[in-house]
Amino acid sequence: MTANEMYETSEPGAAGKRRDDDARLTACAAPGRHWFGLSGTFHTLEALFTITRWGALAWTAQAVMDRATAHETWGLVAFAVTSVLAVCAGWTAGTLADRGARAVATGLRQQLTGALLPTAGRISETGPAEAAWAMVDLADDVADFHAQAVPLRRSAPLSMVAVLAVTAAVHWPAAIVLVLTTALLPLNMRLAGLFAQHGADRQLAATRHLNAVVLDSFRGIRTLRELGAAGRRGRTLTTATERLNKATMSVLRRAFLSGMIMDVVITFSIAVNATYIGLSLLGYVHVPHAPRLTLFTGLVVLLVCPMYFAPMRARASAFHQRERAMIAAGAIRDIVKDTPAAVTRAAVPELTEPVGVSLTAVRFRYSGADHDTINVDADFAPGTWTAITGASGSGKSTLLSLIAGLRRPSAGAVRWRTLSVRQAPVLGGSAWVGQQTVLLDATVRDNIRLGRPEATEQQIRRAVDAAGLSAVIEGLPEGLNTRLGEGGWGVSTGEARRIAIARAFLRGARLWLLDEPTAHLDADSEREVVEALRRATEGCTVVIVTHSFPLAAAAHTVLAIDDGLLHDARPVNAR
Structure with missing residues (x-):
């Protein structure tokens, strides 16, 4: 299910506006796209190394049951090596994503600098509070979203296919359970995005108001003291803070609800597979034409099942961050629009001549x-x-x-x-x-x-x-x-x-x-x-x-x- 489908409304032009917002947000990722692509590759390698690690652990457990000492040793060696490789791949992926995020944030701040500073006869009408808010917070909101979403977009399908393929190879009925459970997730993904934009709008409006109040208060503190208005200004600041707290809690409640339902779906899938594997190992359940379950195959299925849902969990949590990033990108767009792409600087008059x-x-x-x-x-x-x-x-x-x-x-x-x-x-x-x-x-x-x-x-x-x-x-x-x-x-x-x-x-x-x-x-x-x-x-x-x-x-x-x-x-x- 696409992001557009999740947020379609009956309002005329809403889908077109959504596409424009998506395109604008996607364009912001350009400076860090190379780093994000490499990060996605290393996330995929991390998933492959992790699958191999769990396979080595299951192999070691089977060897212990069979009293095969040589297999135990090689299984432990394989487990240790793949664990190190998985950790290294994960660390590298995170480092590359951070580098891409810095590139995106730097690119946005350069655009904002060109828009906020006078260039080519143009002076920005953006207030200092909004300018500071855009420079400090909004650029990071967009960069942080891309650092999570772009590598995930590349690595998630490959990781899920790898888990599903391994599960099907060792015991195909367990893979069918995973596929059937996946069908329940689009409903939760819609819930994850339900009213998210409205909540993010309220939160960012409250943040903007609080920034303006704080900046004006610090800038005019001497005047406020002389007028005896510091107390009243303090109450205004308290009101603005409470407004932001309420908006933030509203967003968190939505995120908690969608996350809770996602956890229920994932737990249900893992529980079904665990129950099936346990009953099969005890001899109470047998699926016709299914391969015989052993300790090795049962452990492999149980250990890799959570990996199948990890990208979906990350994608669901990113929906709320996406709405925040889209609003941030829109606010930045409003500031930088009509800014000349390049400013041709005329020659400064000769310093020896009065002007x-x-x-x-x-x-x-x-x-x-x-x-x-x-x-x-x-x-x-x-x-x-x-x-x-x-x-x-x-x-x-x-x-x-x-x-x-x-x-x-x-x-x-x-x-x-x-x-x-x-x-x-x-x-x-x-x-x-x-x-x-x-x-x-x-x-x-x-x-x-x-x-x-x-x-x-x-x-x-x-x-x-x-x-x-x-x-x-x-x-x-x-x-x-x-x-x-x-x-x-x-x-x-x-x-x-x-x-x-x-x-x-x-x-x-x-x-x-x-x-x-x-x-x-x-x-x-x-x-x-x-x-x-x-x-x-x-x-x-x-x-x-x-x-x-x-x-x-x-x-x-x-x-x-x-x-x-x-x-x-x-x-x-x-x-």
């Missing part, structure tokens, strides 16, 4: 919005500072992201220009300093050269001087080798901003985009950051989004943005 910016009839509208967020015609001259002010939500940061190439305009064109180049924005061609400085749990030196790992010590020192960090570095316990805690523990907010300036300076970009670089700073720290920016951006083009008057006063031109429109350009002589 001007032209916006020609540029409009930008978010998906689902009923009006444009940006509607702009503007030119920013090379080598100048331009400050953009406006109310929160007026489109300042969106405009900056269009200039950087993080977003693609809905209409119009954004162009960078130098004396020799005129082209669309290039990701990585500009330096970005925002109001939230990302500092890694690493040394000051490693944080500064984050965007240019090959930078020399002299280049790092120049960046430190340009950002006005020399005195700060001298005051740290180990200078540039001082390790900053996660989130920048060990330096003030103003010092962290200047580390970001040094990092941007080291990049060597001649276009700087600044998004509220002095936000949340006191007057002294703001003055130090503005002075650092003046030194670091000498001869560069700078576009600043800010609410700060001192920072705006440092610009050549100040523009106001209101409902996406730029106006009130005026010269500023304060610089």
Whole structure:
């Protein structure tokens, strides 16, 4: 029975959607298919060695009964050798399957990375909680399923045929019992898949909700404490956890029920064969034309019978994992859809030339919005500072992201220009300093050269001087080798901003985009950051989004943005 047959519904298009989901899930296995194929081969060898091992054990038992010492010795040797071979084959199969799973997970994470990071003018709208969930959990869900299912698909038929053939060869009535019992299994396989998709949907929705709650809680813990809302947030977290627990228990109950029925079927088959063999050995039962049962043939049948049902048991348990993997593959598909298969990276403008910016009839509208967020015609001259002010939500940061190439305009064109180049924005061609400085749990030196790992010590020192960090570095316990805690523990907010300036300076970009670089700073720290920016951006083009008057006063031109429109350009002589 196929997976499609198990989950057919009367809903129009359900079968077609199921086929599409199957095809999508199958395609995910491509990076690890070679390893999975080898794993299936070794699983088959494990089954053959195990059959031989039980045959050797039965042979040894018969030899003990017959007092054939030579046969006992050879039987024990054969049992030991085949046991070692079976263990080795099983270990190799597991290792190969793990390697294939890593290849699948890596391939999926590479796709997600390409979709979540800005590429070719496209920026992902996926939230950080869902992105982390997809990277950490969903890729592993798909990989783990394939690591179990693909090798099983290759090895199960061969293993079952081998067991059935050996059973038929030594005593064919026992093989008939196995075949008849097999007919009961499709009903249980249907039960294994019954409502599995609904249960997996609920569980993954609850997981997604809990991930978002946890991430938002950690990210806003300081604000929650200041507002006295930590307790309420804790109750929200508890509710989300209970919801996930209920969904998980529902899935486990279904798995337990189908597993229990599978065990009943298997136990019934083994019990029938055991009873038949026992009564036959005692002389109470004899099937016409059947070969005479001996201790050897009876033990072989009893020992290999459980092996016949092992692949079916594994297949039944995989149905629930399959539903989880299919939903995971669908979620990943929704994230990576429309991602360019390959991104052609344009040449970064010459670093010796300041970069001007032209916006020609540029409009930008978010998906689902009923009006444009940006509607702009503007030119920013090379080598100048331009400050953009406006109310929160007026489109300042969106405009900056269009200039950087993080977003693609809905209409119009954004162009960078130098004396020799005129082209669309290039990701990585500009330096970005925002109001939230990302500092890694690493040394000051490693944080500064984050965007240019090959930078020399002299280049790092120049960046430190340009950002006005020399005195700060001298005051740290180990200078540039001082390790900053996660989130920048060990330096003030103003010092962290200047580390970001040094990092941007080291990049060597001649276009700087600044998004509220002095936000949340006191007057002294703001003055130090503005002075650092003046030194670091000498001869560069700078576009600043800010609410700060001192920072705006440092610009050549100040523009106001209101409902996406730029106006009130005026010269500023304060610089």
